Amino acid sequence: MSTTRRAATRQLSVARVTSGYDRADVLKEVSIEVRPGEVTCILGANGAGKSTLIRTILGLNRVRAGAIAFGGASLAGMPPHRIVALGIGVVPEGNRVLPRMTVAENLQVGGLLEAQPRKVAERMEAMFAIFPRLKERRAQLAGTLSGGERSMLSIARGLMTDPELVVFDEPSLGLSPLFVSEVFAIVRHLKAMDLTILLVEQNVRQTLDVADHGYVLSQGRVVAAGETRMLREDPELHKAYFGVH
Amino acid sequence: MTAPLLACSGLTMRFGGLVALDGLDIAVERGTTIGLVGPNGSGKTTFFNVLTGLYRPSAGAAALADEDIFAKSPQAIGRAGVARTFQHCRLMLDQSVFDNIALGALRHRHLGLAAQFFRRRRLREEIDALVDQVRQLANRFNPAIATALFEPAGSFTMIDRRRIEICRALIANPRLLLLDEPSAGMTPEETRRLMDDLLEFRRESPDLAVILVEHEMDVIRRVSNRCIVLNFGRKIFEGSFEALIEDRDVQTAYLGSGH
Amino acid sequence: MPGNGLPKRAAAVAIPALAFAGLAWLLGAEREWEIVTILVGFLAVLVVLDRTQPGRAVAAACRAERSVANATAVIATLVVLWTFREEHFALLMVATVALSATACVGLNIQMAFGGIANFAAAAFFTLGAYTAAVLTGHTALPHLLVLAAGGAVTSVLGLVLLLPVLRTRGHYVALVTIAFGLLLRNLLEVNDTFGGPQGMKIPAFAPFGFDFGTITSIAGIEVSFYLPYALAAAALFGMAFLAARCLELSWIGIAIDAVRTDPIAASTFGLSPARWKATAFLIGNAMIGVAGALYGMMNGFVNPNGAGFGESLTLISIVVLGGLGNLWGTVAASAVVLALPEKLQPIQEYRLLIFAAVVIAILRFRPGGLLPRPLRVLGSRDGVEA
Amino acid sequence: EAKDTVKIAFIGPLTGGNAAAGVGGRNSSMLAVQLRNADPKAKFAYELVPFDDECKPNIGVQVATKAAADRAIVAGVTHYCSAVGIATVDTYARFKLPVVVWGAILPDITYGNDYKQIHRVNGTMINEGKLAAQFLTARGFKTFAVVHDTTDYGKGQNKYFSEYLKPAGGEIVATFPVSPDQQDFTAELTRIKELKPDMIFVGGLTPLGVRVRSQMERLGVDARMAGVSGIMTAGFLEGAGAAAEGTISFHNGAPLSKYADGQAFADAYARAGFREDPDAYGPFAYSAANLIMDAVEKVGPDRAKITAELNATKGRPSLIGEINFDDHRQNIVTANVYVAQGGKWVFWPDSEYAAGKRTIAGR
Amino acid sequence: MDIGFLAQHLFNGLMLGVIYAMIALGFSLFFGVLDVIKFSHGDVVTLGAFAALGAIAFVGSVVPLPGLALVLGLLAAIAASMAAGMVIGGTLVLPLRNAPPVNVLLITLMAGTILREAIRLGVPNGGNPKPFPALLPDRRIEIGSFSVGIDSVTILLAGLAVVVATHHLVTRTRLGLAIRAVAQDPEVACLSGIDFRRTVLGTFALGSALAAVAGCMLGLYYREINFSMGLVLGVIGFAAAVVGGLGSLLGPILGGFLFAGVQTLVTITVPSASAYKDVAAFAVVIALIGLFPTGLISERASERV
Ligand SMILES: Nc1ncnc2c1ncn2[C@@H]1O[C@H](COP(=O)(O)OP(=O)(O)OP(=O)(O)O)[C@@H](O)[C@H]1O
Ligand SMILES: Nc1ncnc2c1ncn2[C@@H]1O[C@H](COP(=O)(O)OP(=O)(O)OP(=O)(O)O)[C@@H](O)[C@H]1O
Numbered sequence A: 001m002s003t004t005r006r007a008a009t010r011q012l013s014v015a016r017v018t019s020g021y022d023r024a025d026v027l028k029e030v031s032i033e034v035r036p037g038e039v040t041c042i043l044g045a046n047g048a049g050k051s052t053l054i055r056t057i058l059g060l061n062r063v064r065a066g067a068i069a070f071g072g073a074s075l076a077g078m079p080p081h082r083i084v085a086l087g088i089g090v091v092p093e094g095n096r097v098l099p100r101m102t103v104a105e106n107l108q109v110g111g112l113l114e115a116q117p118r119k120v121a122e123r124m125e126a127m128f129a130i131f132p133r134l135k136e137r138r139a140q141l142a143g144t145l146s147g148g149e150r151s152m153l154s155i156a157r158g159l160m161t162d163p164e165l166v167v168f169d170e171p172s173l174g175l176s177p178l179f180v181s182e183v184f185a186i187v188r189h190l191k192a193m194d195l196t197i198l199l200v201e202q203n204v205r206q207t208l209d210v211a212d213h214g215y216v217l218s219q220g221r222v223v224a225a226g227e228t229r230m231l232r233e234d235p236e237l238h239k240a241y242f243g244v245h
Numbered sequence B: 001m002t003a004p005l006l007a008c009s010g011l012t013m014r015f016g017g018l019v020a021l022d023g024l025d026i027a028v029e030r031g032t033t034i035g036l037v038g039p040n041g042s043g044k045t046t047f048f049n050v051l052t053g054l055y056r057p058s059a060g061a062a063a064l065a066d067e068d069i070f071a072k073s074p075q076a077i078g079r080a081g082v083a084r085t086f087q088h089c090r091l092m093l094d095q096s097v098f099d100n101i102a103l104g105a106l107r108h109r110h111l112g113l114a115a116q117f118f119r120r121r122r123l124r125e126e127i128d129a130l131v132d133q134v135r136q137l138a139n140r141f142n143p144a145i146a147t148a149l150f151e152p153a154g155s156f157t158m159i160d161r162r163r164i165e166i167c168r169a170l171i172a173n174p175r176l177l178l179l180d181e182p183s184a185g186m187t188p189e190e191t192r193r194l195m196d197d198l199l200e201f202r203r204e205s206p207d208l209a210v211i212l213v214e215h216e217m218d219v220i221r222r223v224s225n226r227c228i229v230l231n232f233g234r235k236i237f238e239g240s241f242e243a244l245i246e247d248r249d250v251q252t253a254y255l256g257s258g259h
Numbered sequence C: 001m002p003g004n005g006l007p008k009r010a011a012a013v014a015i016p017a018l019a020f021a022g023l024a025w026l027l028g029a030e031r032e033w034e035i036v037t038i039l040v041g042f043l044a045v046l047v048v049l050d051r052t053q054p055g056r057a058v059a060a061a062c063r064a065e066r067s068v069a070n071a072t073a074v075i076a077t078l079v080v081l082w083t084f085r086e087e088h089f090a091l092l093m094v095a096t097v098a099l100s101a102t103a104c105v106g107l108n109i110q111m112a113f114g115g116i117a118n119f120a121a122a123a124f125f126t127l128g129a130y131t132a133a134v135l136t137g138h139t140a141l142p143h144l145l146v147l148a149a150g151g152a153v154t155s156v157l158g159l160v161l162l163l164p165v166l167r168t169r170g171h172y173v174a175l176v177t178i179a180f181g182l183l184l185r186n187l188l189e190v191n192d193t194f195g196g197p198q199g200m201k202i203p204a205f206a207p208f209g210f211d212f213g214t215i216t217s218i219a220g221i222e223v224s225f226y227l228p229y230a231l232a233a234a235a236l237f238g239m240a241f242l243a244a245r246c247l248e249l250s251w252i253g254i255a256i257d258a259v260r261t262d263p264i265a266a267s268t269f270g271l272s273p274a275r276w277k278a279t280a281f282l283i284g285n286a287m288i289g290v291a292g293a294l295y296g297m298m299n300g301f302v303n304p305n306g307a308g309f310g311e312s313l314t315l316i317s318i319v320v321l322g323g324l325g326n327l328w329g330t331v332a333a334s335a336v337v338l339a340l341p342e343k344l345q346p347i348q349e350y351r352l353l354i355f356a357a358v359v360i361a362i363l364r365f366r367p368g369g370l371l372p373r374p375l376r377v378l379g380s381r382d383g384v385e386a
Numbered sequence D: 001e002a003k004d005t006v007k008i009a010f011i012g013p014l015t016g017g018n019a020a021a022g023v024g025g026r027n028s029s030m031l032a033v034q035l036r037n038a039d040p041k042a043k044f045a046y047e048l049v050p051f052d053d054e055c056k057p058n059i060g061v062q063v064a065t066k067a068a069a070d071r072a073i074v075a076g077v078t079h080y081c082s083a084v085g086i087a088t089v090d091t092y093a094r095f096k097l098p099v100v101v102w103g104a105i106l107p108d109i110t111y112g113n114d115y116k117q118i119h120r121v122n123g124t125m126i127n128e129g130k131l132a133a134q135f136l137t138a139r140g141f142k143t144f145a146v147v148h149d150t151t152d153y154g155k156g157q158n159k160y161f162s163e164y165l166k167p168a169g170g171e172i173v174a175t176f177p178v179s180p181d182q183q184d185f186t187a188e189l190t191r192i193k194e195l196k197p198d199m200i201f202v203g204g205l206t207p208l209g210v211r212v213r214s215q216m217e218r219l220g221v222d223a224r225m226a227g228v229s230g231i232m233t234a235g236f237l238e239g240a241g242a243a244a245e246g247t248i249s250f251h252n253g254a255p256l257s258k259y260a261d262g263q264a265f266a267d268a269y270a271r272a273g274f275r276e277d278p279d280a281y282g283p284f285a286y287s288a289a290n291l292i293m294d295a296v297e298k299v300g301p302d303r304a305k306i307t308a309e310l311n312a313t314k315g316r317p318s319l320i321g322e323i324n325f326d327d328h329r330q331n332i333v334t335a336n337v338y339v340a341q342g343g344k345w346v347f348w349p350d351s352e353y354a355a356g357k358r359t360i361a362g363r
Numbered sequence E: 001m002d003i004g005f006l007a008q009h010l011f012n013g014l015m016l017g018v019i020y021a022m023i024a025l026g027f028s029l030f031f032g033v034l035d036v037i038k039f040s041h042g043d044v045v046t047l048g049a050f051a052a053l054g055a056i057a058f059v060g061s062v063v064p065l066p067g068l069a070l071v072l073g074l075l076a077a078i079a080a081s082m083a084a085g086m087v088i089g090g091t092l093v094l095p096l097r098n099a100p101p102v103n104v105l106l107i108t109l110m111a112g113t114i115l116r117e118a119i120r121l122g123v124p125n126g127g128n129p130k131p132f133p134a135l136l137p138d139r140r141i142e143i144g145s146f147s148v149g150i151d152s153v154t155i156l157l158a159g160l161a162v163v164v165a166t167h168h169l170v171t172r173t174r175l176g177l178a179i180r181a182v183a184q185d186p187e188v189a190c191l192s193g194i195d196f197r198r199t200v201l202g203t204f205a206l207g208s209a210l211a212a213v214a215g216c217m218l219g220l221y222y223r224e225i226n227f228s229m230g231l232v233l234g235v236i237g238f239a240a241a242v243v244g245g246l247g248s249l250l251g252p253i254l255g256g257f258l259f260a261g262v263q264t265l266v267t268i269t270v271p272s273a274s275a276y277k278d279v280a281a282f283a284v285v286i287a288l289i290g291l292f293p294t295g296l297i298s299e300r301a302s303e304r305v
C-alpha cells in the first residue's frame, strides 16, 4: 500500500451520544475519543452496542442526543456518504459484499470516490498484494465467495476509499487463525502509516496488543476506558468477556 | 452396525475451473464429533452443501447409513436425518423464533392437508408439546430466547440468531449434525457456554454424529474426538487434536506461526 | 391495560362492532361529507390503535380474544344484512365485497403465504364463472357441486402455470401470471366457443331447489332477492376465512411460510418447496374459482372483460391495501376499493384520480397496508404472556 | 309553486378510453333536462343522475342495479358500449325500469330479448353495415381488407358488413381482427399493402380508426378507408389530422344541420358552456332524455306507465327526426353516408366528393 | 412473398422492437437500482409525448421552424418526464423501500393512473387521440415494393443510438457501477461514498428521460398519441424486460425485439389470426420463463449458502 496518503491529523470525538433503533435507545450518553494516529478499540459483550456506536458515527443511525465531530466537522445529521468522503473508511459488520458483482467490481465500488482511474487501479493492485486470494478470485461473483474470502473482500473494499480513519467492525469474523493474524498485521501496518484506527473486535488478546487506547461498552454505556495497558486488568473487561468468576 | 454412519469417497466438487473439493474420503462413526478445520476457502462449507444436497458433486459418492445420499433431493436428505446450521445465518427474520425452530421439527410431523383441517384438537396438542420442547431447548442456550419465543427472529442479535439456528438443527433430532462455525463472533465466555451446551446435548444423544467447522481452536480441542484438516479441497490431516497442533503442514497452511 | 379478561373481551367486541357500524354507514351513505367523515374516522381509529399506548393495548386485546372478535363480526354481519334486507343495491355491494374478499383470501394464501405474485387472479375468478356457465347450461349438476367444480376447474387450469411458477420467483412469476391473464382474456374474446366477447349467460344460483333469482320474501318478510346472495357470499367468505386460518395456524402454515422466505433452509429441513408452493397456489386458485362461480351466478352473465389485467390489479390492490396476509384487512380493503369508486360517483370524471390518490396515501403512510399481518402465535396462551 | 322532482338516470362511460363519447352523451341529456326545467309549462322538475359504467359490464350491472333500485329514478338514458348494454338488459327487466339506449348499437340489445323495458333511439350496426356494403360497391370499390376490433362492436360490424357485401358484389381479401387497444398496425398494413385492396374497412372505435388511418399514411398504403359510426367523431378528425381527408363513414344519424332543430341544439349546447363536444351520439342522448320526459309529462312519474307510454312511441318528432319503435322497441332509422372533408364530417350528398370536385383517392 | 415486403416487415419489426426495447430498458433500470418494478413507466412515456406535443404546438404558434420545434419538444418531454419520474421516485418509491415489492408496484401503478387521468382531464378534449405533427423530412425511399420514409429511418437510428448509449452508460461508467452497487446493498454503497438518494433519483431521471424519448419517437412514428397508450406499452415493456432477464441490460433489449418479432410474425403468417398475436406472444413468454426461469440472459447464480 503506497499511495499518496497524508498522515492523520483529525480526531474523532463522540460526546454523550444517545441513539438506537426505532423503539428503544441502545446507546446511552456514550463518549469516546479516537486520537489521530492511534489505534482505539471498543470491547464489550454481544449486544453491548458496539456496532450501534459505529453505525451512529457513520450516520446510519440517527444521533438522538449528543455530538460527534471529526476534526472540525460535526458529523451528526450528515449522510453516510459524506462522512465517508471526509476520509473515514469502513469495514462494516458481517463481512458484507455486493453479491452480484465480481470481486474486482466490488473493489471498484470502493474506489468510486476517486476520480482518477489510474489511482483506483493502483489501490486495487495494493489490495491484491495483501490478499492474493482475492486476486485469484477477481472475476468470481462476490456472492459465491467463502465466508473468509468475503471478509477479506470487505476489508479491502473499506481500504479502497483511501481513508485517514479506518473503522473496523469485527474484521476477523470467520477468518482462519492465519488470516486473523494477517488482519492484525494489517492494522499494525496502517498504524505505522500514521492512520487512525477504530477497531471493534472479539479477539481480545490480540486487540489489546495492537491498540493504544480502549473502551469497554456494556449495555450501551461506557463502563471502562483508558490505555490498553491499564484496561487489560480492568474487572469490567473481565466481566464482559470472561463472565464473573 | 459396524459401518460408519457417513462414508464419503472420492468426493469432488468443481466450480468452473475451481476445484473446491478434491477427492475427499471421510468417514464419520455414530457418536463421534469430527472437528473440521482448514484455511478460508478450503471447501468446508462446500462439503456441507454437498452433503445436504444443495450442490451436486462433480464426482464421488457418499452414503448415510448405507444409503446413497446423492440419489436424494435435499429435502429427502433432511428427512433422512441430516441437520445443519449455516455459516451465513439463514433464519426467517420476520417470523417468530418458534416458527423458525419448529421448522426443524416438521420432518417428524404428519403434514396431510386433511389432518390439519379436521383434527384440530390433536394438532393443538402436538403444538403445545412442541412449544414446551422448544422452550426448554432455547432456555438452555439463552433464557432470553425462551421468554420471547413469539417475537420475530430479526429482533435478536447475531449471536442469538446463531443460537436459534442451532436449536432448529437440534430439534430435528438428527443422526448427523453439521455445525458451520457456531462460535464465530462470540466472546470467550459465550463460546465456553456454547461448548458446555453442545457437550451436554451430545451426552443426551450418544448416537449422534457431529461435524463441526470452527476456526476457534479451543472449541475444536474441547468438543471433537477427531480432527480433519482441509486445504484446497484436499484432506491434509486426520487425527487427534494434539497431533494436529504439532503437524507441520497444518501449521504452515492454517495455524500460522502464532501456535 | 389490566390483565383480567373482561375489559379485553369488551374491547374485542367493541372494535369489530365499531368497524362494522362504520362499514354499514358507508354502505348507506350518499352525501359526500358522510363519506369523507367515515374515511377520516377509519384512519383516525387506525392511527389511535397503532400509535398510542392504550390503542395498542386494545388492538392486542382483539388479537388475544380472537374468537370473541370473530363472533362479534359474524353477528355484526347478520345485523347489517338484516338492516339492509330490502336495499337491492346495498346488498349487491355487500355480496360483491364478500365475494371479492373470498377471492382475496385465496389470493392471500398464494401471495402472502406462498409468495407467488398472482397477477391473473381475475382471470381465474372469471374461469370459475365460465365453469358455472358451462355446467349450468349443459348439465343438470346440482348448483352446490357447480360451485365446487368452479374451484376444481380453476385449480386444474392453474396447473398450466405451475411449472414456470415453481421454477422461478419474484418478478418472473409476476410476468408469467400477467401473461396468462392477458392470454386468457384475449383467447376468450377472440374465440367464439365460449360466447366470444359477449360471454355467456348464467342461471341464478339454486341450491337444493331454492332459486335465488325468485326469492322475494323470507318467512313472510319482504326482502331483496340479493339478500340470499349476500348471505351465501358471507357464508362463503366465512368458510374461506376459517380454512385459511386453519391453514395458517398449523404445521402447513409454518411450512408454507418457510418455503416462501427461505426455500434453501426449508429444503434442508425436509420440506419440498415445490410441493408447498403448489399447495398454496392450488388452494388459493380453488377459493378464487368458487368465489367467481357464485359471482357469475349472481350477476347472471360472464364475459372476457372480467378477466382483464385491470380487474386482477383490483384484486391485488385489495390484498396489498388490506395488508399482505391479514384476512380481516381483506374485508376492509374490499370495502374501500369496491365501494369508494362507487361512492365517488357524484364527482365522476375525477373519481379515478381521487381513488388513486387515496390508495397512494394509504400505502405511503401505512406501507404495510391497513392491517399488517400479525405474527403467528401458536400454542396455549400462557406461554405468550410470559 | 314548487314542482315535484323526477329523477332520470344517465349511464355511460365517463372515464377510460371511451369517455369522450360518454361525456358528450351526458352533456347532451343534461342539456335536455336543463331546457325542460327552464320551460314553465313543464309539470315536473327533472334531475339527471349520471352514472359511470366505465365501459365495463360488471360495473355496468352494478350501477344499473343502483339506478334501478332507487325508487326515485323513473327511467334511464343508458349505455354507449354494446358490451355493457347487453349485460344490463336483464337488470332493467327485473327491476322494471324503463330505459332508452342512446348509443350502443349491438342488435341483440333490442332484438335478442323481448323485455318491454328496453328501448333504443339509435339504430343498430345492421343498418350501418348494410349501407356500407351497398354504397361502397356502388361506387366501384370491389375488394376490401377489413380491420376490426375483437369486441362485440367490431365483430358485429365485420359480420354485417361482410354479410351484405357478398350479394352486393364485393369481395374481402383479408380480415384482421385486432385487440381494441393495439397500438401498432404496421404489420397488418404492410400485408394489406401487398394485397392491394381498393379499400380498408375499419370496424372499431375512434382510437383504432385514428391509428389505422395515421399508419396507412406512414406506410404509404395506397388504399382508401371507410369506417362506421364509431369513428365518426371530432376525435377522429383531430387525431388523424390531415390524413383524415376522404375517409368515409356510415352513421345511423343525420348531421345536425339536416335536423329541423339541429342548429338550435348546437346553439343551446354552446350556450350551456360544456367543455366537451356532444360527439356523434349526443343528439341521441338528447332525444332519449326528451322522449322520457315527454312520457313523464303525459302519464306521471310511474315506471309501469312510462314503460307503456314509451312502448307506444310512434311518429314522435325529436331532434334526430321522427322516432318510431318497432315490435322490439327499436327505433327505425336510416343510416347515412359521411365523408371527412376539410376537417369536418360532411353529409355525403352535400360533399364535394359527391359533386365530383374531389375524389376519394388513397394518396 | 416478395423480398421487398419481407424487408418492409423486417423494418416494421425492428422499429417496434426498438420502441419496446427502450421502454423495457427503463423498467430494467429501475429494477437495477432498487429492485422494484415501477409500473407508472408507461404513463411517463405518455406524459413525455404530450409534453412534446404541447411544446411543439407552442413553438409552432410562434415561429415556423420544424427543427427548432422538434428540439424544444424533445427537451420539454425530457424535462417533464424526468420531473415526474423523480417525484415518483422520491416521494413514493424511496419511502417504500422496505415494504414488499408488490406494494411498490401498486403505488406506482396508482401514480400512473394519476398521470393518465391528469392528462385526460388536463388536456383539452384529452380523451381523444391527438395528431402528432410530422416534423422530420417527409421523403421516402422506394426500392420495389419496399417503401420507407426517411423519417422512419431517422427514428429507428436514433432509437438504436439511445439504446446503445444507455447500455454503455450503465455498464461502462462510474454511474453505472454506483447504480448497481446501490441495488445490491444500499448500506455498503453509502459506506463506499455513494450518495444513495442522488443515485436513485438520478436513475429515475435517466429512466424517465428514456421514456420521454420513446414517447417522442412514438409520436413521430405513429403521428398520433393518446392518453392511454402508455398502459399497453407499459405491460409489453415490462414483459420484454422480464423475459429478457432483469439481471443484465442486454436482456430487455433482446426481450423487446423478441416480443416485436413474435407479434409481427404471427400477423404476417396468418392474417386472420392476427387477433391471436398477443395470445401467441404471451404464450411464448410463459413458455420461455418455464425454460429459462430467470430470463433469456439468465442471472448468474450469485447466492450461495
Ligand atoms: N436492527 C435492529 N433493530 C432493533 N434493535 C437492534 C437492531 N440491531 C441491534 N439491535 C439491538 O441493539 C443492541 C446492541 O446491538 P449491537 O449490534 O450494537 O451490539 P454489538 O455490541 O455490536 O454486538 P455484537 O458483538 O453481537 O456485534 C442489541 O440489544 C440489539 O438487540
Ligand atoms: N457457488 C460457487 N461458485 C463458485 N465458487 C464457489 C462456489 N461456492 C464455493 N466456491 C468457492 O469454493 C471455495 C471453497 O468455499 P467454501 O465456502 O467451501 O470454503 P470454506 O472452507 O467454508 O471457507 P471459510 O472458512 O472461509 O468459510 C472458495 O474458494 C469459494 O470461492
Ligand SMILES: [Mg+2]
Residues within 6 Å of the ligand: A050, A051, A052, A093, A169
Ligand atoms: Mg456488532
Ligand SMILES: [Mg+2]
Residues within 6 Å of the ligand: A146, A147, A148, B044, B045, B046, B087, B180
Ligand atoms: Mg465456510
